[in-house]
Amino acid sequence: xxxxxxxxxxxxxxxxxxxxxxxxxxxxxxxxxxxxxxxxxxxxxxxxxxxxxxxxxxxxxxxxxxxxxxxxxxxxxxxxxxxxxxxxxxxxxxxxxxxxxxxxxxxxxxxxxxxxxxxxxxxxxxxxxxxxxxxxxxxxxxxxxxxxxxxxxxxxxxxxxxxxxxxxxxxxxxxxxxxxxxxxxxxxxxxxxxxxxxxxxxxxxxxxxxxxxxxxxxxxxxxxxxxxxxxxxxxxxxxxxxxxxxxxxxxxxxxxxxxxxxxxxxxxxxxxxxxxxxxxxxxxxxxxxxxxxxxxxxxxxxxxxxxxxxxxxxxxxxxxxxxxxxxxxxxxxxx
Numbered sequence: 001x002x003x004x005x006x007x008x009x010x011x012x013x014x015x016x017x018x019x020x021x022x023x024x025x026x027x028x029x030x031x032x033x034x035x036x037x038x039x040x041x042x043x044x045x046x047x048x049x050x051x052x053x054x055x056x057x058x059x060x061x062x063x064x065x066x067x068x069x070x071x072x073x074x075x076x077x078x079x080x081x082x083x084x085x086x087x088x089x090x091x092x093x094x095x096x097x098x099x100x101x102x103x104x105x106x107x108x109x110x111x112x113x114x115x116x117x118x119x120x121x122x123x124x125x126x127x128x129x130x131x132x133x134x135x136x137x138x139x140x141x142x143x144x145x146x147x148x149x150x151x152x153x154x155x156x157x158x159x160x161x162x163x164x165x166x167x168x169x170x171x172x173x174x175x176x177x178x179x180x181x182x183x184x185x186x187x188x189x190x191x192x193x194x195x196x197x198x199x200x201x202x203x204x205x206x207x208x209x210x211x212x213x214x215x216x217x218x219x220x221x222x223x224x225x226x227x228x229x230x231x232x233x234x235x236x237x238x239x240x241x242x243x244x245x246x247x248x249x250x251x252x253x254x255x256x257x258x259x260x261x262x263x264x265x266x267x268x269x270x271x272x273x274x275x276x277x278x279x280x281x282x283x284x285x286x287x288x289x290x291x292x293x294x295x296x297x298x299x300x301x302x303x304x305x306x307x308x309x310x311x312x313x314x315x316x317x318x319x320x321x322x323x324x325x326x327x328x329x330x331x332x333x334x335x
Contacts, residue, residue, distance in 0.1 A: 010036055010042035010077055014265070017049055026180040028064055034259040041073060044118070046080035047108060055082070055104045062111050076112045078261070081105030083120030093124060102130060116140050116260055118174050124162050131168035142174035142260040148243035150179055151251030160223040163258050173255045176263040180247040188242060197230035205234055206244075 005250060016034055019026045028050065035043055045065065049055035068245065069076060083101050085093050093101075102119060109117045119141050122130050134141045145156055163171050184206060192202060201222055209216065222231050 008042065010044060011038065011040045011275055012044040014046045014049055020049065029068045032074050035074055036072040042075050042077045044078040044080060045076060048082050050118065056258045057100055057108060057207050078116035078118055079105065079109035079112055079114040080118045080276060081120060082230045098123065099129065102134060106133060106139050109139050110137050116142060118142050118144055124159065127162055128166050128173060131170045134170035140170050140172060140260055142172045144174045144176055146176040146180055147241055148239065150248040151255050152248050160254060160258060172258045172260040174261060174263065175252065175255055175259055177265045181244040182247055183244055184238065184242060192230055192234050195230040195233060197234055201225060201231050202234055205238055209238055210245055214274050267308045
């Protein structure tokens, strides 16, 4: 590992989601002001949070982000995209649907001046085509490894093998360090207790999470012990995105050569300037020439990345646009 001096901190603007959603007076410019107060320049922006017209934001939305970033001395490095398989009820996305959404995210990442796209789960049989698109748009695409997934899981290792077969440096992982949580965090426990959960039942769920019982079996057991909605919420979290267990470090080592950057986890230590306990930054790191992404601040080696030219007032990028294999994307203005 490199020393901390070789790690540059970046923050995901997703860290400010609660304020962004709950406060009418907290907008895009305020997120960058908060970022500046943290002394961090590089940022990741999540499209579904920041853009009203995601996945095909209007040019004016992109311009506003770029203007605010420049005003506060901030530089984009990654764009968080998403393949919404449940967007249309009763409809399973076709391959064309997936590739069109991926194209839209690549276009936005390029127009923002990002070097990375944190994409959704791209089907294995489309990865080679995804690599070709990523090359055309000069963007590296990373698929996040997030709890409840673990690096050694069969599907993650199968994805790794597919990366190796394709051999494109455009494809990679973005490990989220939440997949190494060995026990629920104290803030999570306090929140569940405030919802009315019983401490003894939370302890019971934690102690028996990895005994082989299913989520439904756990709920049936806890409900029989007097558990209610708060305990049900705990089970949903502990079997889902707040899953925990022994850290899979051996599996993680297999992903490192193919990791673009990492999402780290930093527990809140103090309240932010606005009094919110949800003030911890999400981070991204780059290590040995690759970005590592982290939820509260992630840093990477201080390698020089080639400058990207941004669009002018009209929102069109001054950089040469790569050909779009699908033609003009619906909702995206070609120039």
